[in-house]
Amino acid sequence: MWRESKCEREREKMANKQISQMGLPKSIANVFAARNVFTAKALSLMELRVQNEHLAGHLPTHMKGLDEALCGGIPFGVLTELVGPAGIGKTQFCLKLSLLASLPAIYGGLDGHVMYIDVESKFSSRRLIEIGVKSFPEIFQRKEMAQEMAGRIHVLQPASLSEFTESLQQIKVSLLQNQVKLLVIDSMAALVTGEFEHGAPRQNTLGWHVSFIKSLAEFSRIPVVVTNQVRSQSRDETCHYFFQVQSWNETIEDRTRHDSHLVAALGINWAHAVTIRLVLEAKSGQRFIKVAKSPISPPLAFPFNITSSGILLLSDDGIELTGPDINAIHCQGHNDIINFGGESLQ
Amino acid sequence: MEVGRLPISASQRSKLIAAGYTTLSSFSSLSPSHLARDLKISDNEAAEIMRVASHSHRLDGSAGGCGTVNGAQTAWDMLHEEEMFPRITTSCEDLDNILGGGINCKEVTEIGGVPGIGKTQLGIQLAINVQIPVDYGGLGGKAIYIDTEGSFMVERALQIAEACIEDMSECGGLLRKDFQACQLKMHPNNILENIFYFRVCSYTEQIALINYLDKFISEHKDVKIVIVDSVTFHFRQDFDDMALRTRLLSGMALKLMKLAKDFSLAVVLLNQVTTKYIDGSFQLTLALGDSWSHSCTNRVILYWNGNERYAYIDKSPSLRSASAPYSVTSKGIRNSASNCKRIKMM
Numbered sequence: 079m080w081r082e083s084k085c086e087r088e089r090e091k092m093a094n095k096q097i098s099q100m101g102l103p104k105s106i107a108n109v110f111a112a113r114n115v116f117t118a119k120a121l122s123l124m125e126l127r128v129q130n131e132h133l134a135g136h137l138p139t140h141m142k143g144l145d146e147a148l149c150g151g152i153p154f155g156v157l158t159e160l161v162g163p164a165g166i167g168k169t170q171f172c173l174k175l176s177l178l179a180s181l182p183a184i185y186g187g188l189d190g191h192v193m194y195i196d197v198e199s200k201f202s203s204r205r206l207i208e209i210g211v212k213s214f215p216e217i218f219q220r221k222e223m224a225q226e227m228a229g230r231i232h233v234l235q236p237a238s239l240s241e242f243t244e245s246l247q248q249i250k251v252s253l254l255q256n257q258v259k260l261l262v263i264d265s266m267a268a269l270v271t272g273e274f275e276h277g278a279p280r281q282n283t284l285g286w287h288v289s290f291i292k293s294l295a296e297f298s299r300i301p302v303v304v305t306n307q308v309r310s311q312s313r314d315e316t317c318h319y320f321f322q323v324q325s326w327n328e329t330i331e332d333r334t335r336h337d338s339h340l341v342a343a344l345g346i347n348w349a350h351a352v353t354i355r356l357v358l359e360a361k362s363g364q365r366f367i368k369v370a371k372s373p374i375s376p377p378l379a380f381p382f383n384i385t386s387s388g389i390l391l392l393s394d395d396g397i398e399l400t401g402p403d404i405n406a407i408h409c410q411g412h413n414d415i416i417n418f419g420g421e422s423l424q
Numbered sequence: 425m426e427v428g429r430l431p432i433s434a435s436q437r438s439k440l441i442a443a444g445y446t447t448l449s450s451f452s453s454l455s456p457s458h459l460a461r462d463l464k465i466s467d468n469e470a471a472e473i474m475r476v477a478s479h480s481h482r483l484d485g486s487a488g489g490c491g492t493v494n495g496a497q498t499a500w501d502m503l504h505e506e507e508m509f510p511r512i513t514t515s516c517e518d519l520d521n522i523l524g525g526g527i528n529c530k531e532v533t534e535i536g537g538v539p540g541i542g543k544t545q546l547g548i549q550l551a552i553n554v555q556i557p558v559d560y561g562g563l564g565g566k567a568i569y570i571d572t573e574g575s576f577m578v579e580r581a582l583q584i585a586e587a588c589i590e591d592m593s594e595c596g597g598l599l600r601k602d603f604q605a606c607q608l609k610m611h612p613n614n615i616l617e618n619i620f621y622f623r624v625c626s627y628t629e630q631i632a633l634i635n636y637l638d639k640f641i642s643e644h645k646d647v648k649i650v651i652v653d654s655v656t657f658h659f660r661q662d663f664d665d666m667a668l669r670t671r672l673l674s675g676m677a678l679k680l681m682k683l684a685k686d687f688s689l690a691v692v693l694l695n696q697v698t699t700k701y702i703d704g705s706f707q708l709t710l711a712l713g714d715s716w717s718h719s720c721t722n723r724v725i726l727y728w729n730g731n732e733r734y735a736y737i738d739k740s741p742s743l744r745s746a747s748a749p750y751s752v753t754s755k756g757i758r759n760s761a762s763n764c765k766r767i768k769m770m
Contacts, residue, residue: 123621124578149579156574285661293625296574319708319727321736321745347660349539350696353575371540374580376754401731405540 137179137260137301138186140213141382143394144367147375148354152301157292157351159266161306161342162358163409166365167384168305169200170209171358172262174388175303177210179260180230185217190259192231193249195242197268201233212387239269239283246290253298260301261294267307267343284344288351304352308340308407340407359408369396370405377404428504430480432473438558439463440473441508442565444645446688448477506530510563512554512649512690514546515588515757518748519735523724529563529648529690532681532719534655536695536710537726542733542752543694544575546726547651549757550692551619552581552588554649557610560592565648565689566618568637572630572657576621585615587755620647627658631672634679641687650683654694656711670715677719693720732760 136150145151152158152175160168176194181187194201210227211218218224236242252258270283295302342349342357349355355371367389368379378396382389427440427447443462445451451459452474460470497505511526520526527533527550537543551569556562569576589610620640624630630652641647655676663669684691698711710717710725717723723739729749736747749760 124582124616153577156577285663289625289658289661292574296623296625319725319736320702321725321738322727322729346539346697346699350654351573351657352539353573353577355540373544373575373577374583402728403731 135299137175137188139175140178140186141380141389141391143378143380143391143396144369146394147369147378147396148372149374152303153354153374154299154301155296156302156353157288157295158301158303158354158356159306159342159352160303160356160358161308162407163308163340163360166358166360167382167389168358169264170205170384171389172264172303172305173202173206174209174213176231176260176262177206177213177227179301180227181214181217185214188259190230191252191257192260192262193252193258194231194233195245195261195263196233196235197242197263197265199235200264201235203228206231208386209388212385242269243287246287246294250294253294253300258298258300260303261291263291263302263304265305265307266348267305270344284348288348292351306348307343308409309343311339311341340409342407355405357405357407359406361408361410363410367391368399368404379404428508430473430477432476436463436465436469436473437508439465442558442646444687446505446508448480452477509688510561512550512563513556513561514750515549515553515591516748516750516759518759519750519757522735522737522743522746522748524743527649527690527692528722530684530688531721532677532684532691532693533722533724534693534695534710534720535724535726536697538697538708538728541726541728542750542757543726544653545580545752546757547653547692547694548576548581548584550649550690551651552585552615552756554690555615555618556588556592560595563648564646566620566644566646568620568622568640568647568650570622570624570630570633570650570652572624572652573654574623575653578616581616581619582612583754584756585612588615591755620644624658627663627672630655630658631676634676634683637683638679638686641683641689645687647687647689649690649692650680651692652680652694654696656696660696660711670713673712673716674719677716681719681721 135154136145136148136152137154138145138151139148160171162168172194176192178186179188179190179192181189183189207218207224207228210224218227234245236245249258249261266284269287291302291304294300342355349371352371353373354369354375357366357368357370359366359368364381365383366379367382369375369377377399379399380394380396381392383392384390427437427445430437430448432440440446440451440463445462454462454474456471456474457467459474460467463470506528509529511520511524511528513520513526514523535543535546547569551567554563554565554567556564558564589612592610622633624633637650641650659669659673680691680693683689696711697708699706700709701707708727710723717739720739721741722737722743725736725738727734727736729747732749733751734747734749737743737745751758751760
């Protein structure tokens with residue numbers, strides 16, 4: 079069904095341009111334009127991005143090892159997920175990214191606006207400015223710079239799932255006006271907890287939202303960063319197929335492992351839907367950021383600390399983890415880190 | 425009667441097949457000059473082929489006896505046809521072995537697995553391997569990549585394409601083939617150019633596109649593989665009417681099977697996993713339900729076995745159940761690095 083709003087017409091223009099380049103017969107081209115199907119040759123995709131986009135479509139995180147692993151930084155047009163236990167540093171990562179996206183291009187930023195959807199009211203503007211001042215002292219020396227950068231970050235705090243849905247629709251409009259360069263949703267899991275949504279949560283509550291956010295990311299070619307929570311793995315959850323035979327010893331081992339194992343919330347459906355999954359965990363008292371799922375990166379883990387200027391990688395050469403351990407989320411010695419004085423936040 | 429049984433030279437036969445003529449009837453009504461243009465050979469050569477063809481047809485006229493039903497093919501003819509089309513290699517020897525040489529044309533192969541196991545990687549690898557020239561044992565064809573999730577990343581395709589060309593040049597050196605001539609054609613950009621990329625954002629677009637593929641492929645006869653990554657995504661988000669879903673899926677499966685048969689190409693469908701409660705515990709199975717599991721000719725499940733990635737042939741009319749290890753490297757899908765490469769027969 080055709081809706082004659084401005085944003086639909088804009089999208090139609092975009093789609094028509096792509097279709098006409100393909101040289102399809104007029105009748106078919108019109109059918110496709112009506113359905114908004116994007117089609118291209120893989121080569122032309124690459125050429126377009128290299129020519130038109132910042133670093134061929136990546137937002138550098140200023141963490142050298144991670145940027146190299148991700149071929150330049152957080153990629154445009156796809157969903158990147160940050161998952162980890164509470165207090166590990168997901169919101170800190172998001173704050174840093176928001177700042178980086180708002181910086182002018184000469185400082186490596188995207189020179190754009192940021193939509194920050196803060197579901198759990200964790201956004202701290204004080205902390206944001208502190209990160210800015212400590213990481214880019216030369217820019218933030220002048221007070222009006224801080225005001226301008228912070229002025230580009232729009233924080234939404236939806237009080238219910240329906241408000242969140244509405245915000246997404248509004249974001250679509252501002253995306254088409256080409257101003258927003260980064261979308262952060264912190265956190266996705268909080269949207270489906272009992273307190274947030276009234277009534278019993280359905281199996282696939284976020285199904286529509288996931289598809290919508292993904293298509294938003296693609297049509298506007300912006301990076302979308304979403305945070306996720308963890309939950310403990312119950313005994314019932316094996317991860318085996320019918321043809322995989324498990325010996326009795328293995329079963330016992332698995333049970334003891336499960337007690338300390340955490341898994342990402344939102345289920346396996348969500349795990350399929352995200353393109354890049356970055357796992358933040360604590361192992362033996364040290365925090366790690368792992369590239370758990372990525373079509374363009376090897377499975378690397380980087381140790382990191384939280385400092386006054388954001389996140390600092392302790393080593394730019396990641397440790398390569400083979401096997402499914404890259405997906406595991408550990409939480410050992412984490413409490414010690416939280417209570418440790420260490421780098422005090424002024 | 426099919427081309428495989430004509431007494432013509434192998435190069436002429438491969439040219440006929442590459443141009444899309446698999447049976448005698450498909451070119452017997454053409455003029456020699458038309459055939460010469462299509463195959464890029466001289467008029468005399470084309471006339472010779474047609475003379476040989478009509479001669480063989482006259483000799484063989486009696487073989488069709490027994491009151492053949494229109495459209496039926498004897499099993500012997502089918503066997504010859506199967507042998508005419510080389511299979512598409514996966515670049516992993518063990519995997520190719522359990523697949524009987526690689527992915528088969530004229531069949532629908534479903535490949536499923538947990539997130540991060542390498543489905544998209546395998547899809548991209550196949551899209552590139554289908555382009556390996558006939559001289560190197562490939563099909564020299566083009567690929568259609570239907571992306572429903574946005575997981576196709578061009579940088580990765582470029583990386584895999586470059587590695588494929590490297591491997592071919594090594595191979596060419598060993599066999600002392602004339603790689604110079606090949607090198608001009610096989611540039612990474614050319615490989616990317618031969619991948620037709622379609623991005624669909626809803627299940628209606630997915631179905632419309634698959635209906636449209638018939639026309640598209642008749643205009644691009646050298647497409648030899650259609651990859652759908654993933655066939656599940658849009659059918660899992662927010663689908664309330666399950667009966668409708670089953671009908672749509674079976675309709676889609678039939679169309680894809682018809683495509684595979686009519687145009688002699690391979691169809692590869694990538695699927696996600698879900699958990700099912702069987703026999704008192706949760707088990708992993710491929711998504712989309714039981715009726716879908718009947719739709720594909722072959723079914724391959726990718727899974728973690730300890731620290732290694734394995735592929736398991738779950739269902740196939742001609743291959744036996746077996747597992748083989750494989751690995752995902754910076755060059756794409758390759759043999760597993762472990763020393764003991766055992767293929768477990770079940």
